[in-house]
Amino acid sequence: MPRVVLYQPQIPPNTGNVARTCAATAQELHLVGPLGFEISDRTLRRAGLDYWPYVPLTLHADWPAFTGVQGRQGGRLVALSAHGITPYTAFRFQPDDWLLFGRESDGLPAEPLQRADAVLTIPMRRSRHHPEGGVRSLNLSVAVGVVLFEALRQEADRP
Template identity: 55%
Template sequence: MVMGLGFTEIGLPWAMITIPDVSPKVKITLKMLITGMDDFCATDFPLHVVLVQPQIPPNTGNIARTCAATRTPLHLIGPLGFELSDRYLKRAGLDYWPHVIWRTYPNWQGFVSTNTQSPGRWLAFTSQGQTGLWDFQFQPGDWLFFGSETTGLPDFCLTACHTQLRIPMRSAGVRSLNLSVSVAVGLFEAQRQIAH
């Protein structure tokens, strides 16, 4: 089911096929998402961000804003720990939701069946990753996977990914970074490498 690029009558981000009072550009983007996001994403975007079972609405809202700023598609795999109409999700994303290219999937199987044929490597970001972020060569077409704030990426996702990456931290007393910070660090490093 395609979600996003529209607003409900009370201004919350939601899936809509017909969007009144929206610019033609947004309508075109929504049409592309509905008619074939796989082809659209594979050819037009160098990177993808995938959140697997995120739990905290403000984190997802902040990540959506980062994805809007970088023109990176955001994929949300359920079950989600919140409703897409959550006011904290909307508040964290501010007024950038019309600029976010995003899609939700009810579960892992829904994501895999939709995206298995899409080009690119699936890269898992995990505190247990053997390869440091700075030692990895990103490529156009890479999909960056991040897990829930409480449990990280599930084993089935780690197994499906080509590589497991970690963001190096100097303090042994810190287990992990905030999810939205991790996405920003990983996404901007990947973009930096691809741009050069």
């Protein structure tokens, strides 16, 4: 089963919504610090509602702590980034993948992107009516849901 990894998340309700998705799909959630909020934050708890007991949650103090755990457990590190070239729909996910998502404000920095085994993107339509070309990215919790459900769909389709 793929694992969801949030790199230094900043907005409690986004993390709470991702936690709810992980609870609903029985996926592990890994939070890589430093976090932009306290884990006991009221808005984080409210967004996850009463599902937190069903979330296999692991907190990692920082990037090196996470990479140590990921290295010991194995599996590919699959980063999602607006800078990726390969669409997530063209990628063959594996059950032991780690799905890595970046900060809401600026995504993933260079080090996690360089360490990733694959860097994927979620294709988005660019608007000819918007001077800067349209939407830069999706909300973090939406992006996690889109990619996680594709990985789970592929897993269900395996013989």
